[in-house]
Amino acid sequence: VARRRKQAIPFADVRGHLEPGPIVLITSAHNGRTNIMTLGWHMMLGFEPSLVGTYIWEENRSFDIVKASGECVINVPTLDLADAVIGIGNTHRGRADKFKAFDLTPSPARKVAAPLVEECYANFECKLADGKQINRYSLFIWEVVATHVATAVKNPKTMHYRGRGQFMTAGATIDRSSEFKRDNL
Amino acid sequence: VARRRKQAIPFADVRGHLEPGPIVLITSAHNGRTNIMTLGWHMMLGFEPSLVGTYIWEENRSFDIVKASGECVINVPTLDLADAVIGIGNTHRGRADKFKAFDLTPSPARKVAAPLVEECYANFECKLADGKQINRYSLFIWEVVATHVATAVKNPKTMHYRGRGQFMTAGATIDRSSEFKRDNL
Numbered sequence: 001v002a003r004r005r006k007q008a009i010p011f012a013d014v015r016g017h018l019e020p021g022p023i024v025l026i027t028s029a030h031n032g033r034t035n036i037m038t039l040g041w042h043m044m045l046g047f048e049p050s051l052v053g054t055y056i057w058e059e060n061r062s063f064d065i066v067k068a069s070g071e072c073v074i075n076v077p078t079l080d081l082a083d084a085v086i087g088i089g090n091t092h093r094g095r096a097d098k099f100k101a102f103d104l105t106p107s108p109a110r111k112v113a114a115p116l117v118e119e120c121y122a123n124f125e126c127k128l129a130d131g132k133q134i135n136r137y138s139l140f141i142w143e144v145v146a147t148h149v150a151t152a153v154k155n156p157k158t159m160h161y162r163g164r165g166q167f168m169t170a171g172a173t174i175d176r177s178s179e180f181k182r183d184n185l
Numbered sequence: 186v187a188r189r190r191k192q193a194i195p196f197a198d199v200r201g202h203l204e205p206g207p208i209v210l211i212t213s214a215h216n217g218r219t220n221i222m223t224l225g226w227h228m229m230l231g232f233e234p235s236l237v238g239t240y241i242w243e244e245n246r247s248f249d250i251v252k253a254s255g256e257c258v259i260n261v262p263t264l265d266l267a268d269a270v271i272g273i274g275n276t277h278r279g280r281a282d283k284f285k286a287f288d289l290t291p292s293p294a295r296k297v298a299a300p301l302v303e304e305c306y307a308n309f310e311c312k313l314a315d316g317k318q319i320n321r322y323s324l325f326i327w328e329v330v331a332t333h334v335a336t337a338v339k340n341p342k343t344m345h346y347r348g349r350g351q352f353m354t355a356g357a358t359i360d361r362s363s364e365f366k367r368d369n370l
Contacts (some may be wrong), residue, residue, distance in 0.1 A: 016349070019226065021345055040229075041204065041228050041229045043226050043228035043240065045323075082361065087364075092369065130322075136315075160355075161204050162204070163200050164362055168205050168357075168358050169357050170355075174267075174352050176350050176352065177350025178350070
């Protein structure tokens, strides 16, 4: 899978990549332990600061790493990474190096210890903004503190999980901006 | 827009309709006031009970109705309802009857006062499960208490907001279930 040139984008534009609901890969690191997990349950919770909620089940090995470090990277894969997305989803509590096993390239983040997944077209470095809902709802509320987006990828062919092993893949993008009131764009 | 025959589905299958990240219409009712809003910020938070988080900004007229009633319906529109989705999104704090204005049919829910939007292929009746994050994060945590899904619609052409007036529309669905471990489906 090709690696692409990326750049920072305005924090207020993070929503454009997460609001459509793609499956994402969460990377984490703490005390020399690194992990990747596949995650479909997330939502935007703010523009600036850019806040994102993720549901990370306590049975996932990533849970401990993410909770202890208070950091993660949200990486957005496209359909060309489907084998890795599914394979990582299957590797419950596995101890193998998943970067190596799934031919993914870790690269250093700017503000967190967790690595970026180079092959994903977008990577969002996150620091924990609020952990009070972790115990009750497995809900981590993150602030995006650095962004890396291959802005040349105009309509990324993201994967959207329907359950039962089925993924909806991103279809055509339609532009209805002329019908929006300016404040509502 | 055609109205379709719907049926209840298992609560654990709600995720199949919300996890892909579609734009939804939230209906609400309280003391004779009814409203509809367009919403893109939501996430699954549980299977059984089926929990869903929604971000409803306090500046929306729906905020007061939803908070006072502790109820709503999450309606999932498809691309044939794009005019209504965009028009409702533009009608900030408007007082007109949006059902009439956008040619939508309200129909009675089973367990909540808020109406279903008949033309949406899926409707999920919700009761507030936890309101403790409303003031700080505009985050309502709902339990789905009744479901209505046109199960004949196999791969609904949902709309997924990219920001800036652009919608990704649902593309092809791929079946990778043979590669999943049974427990991970």
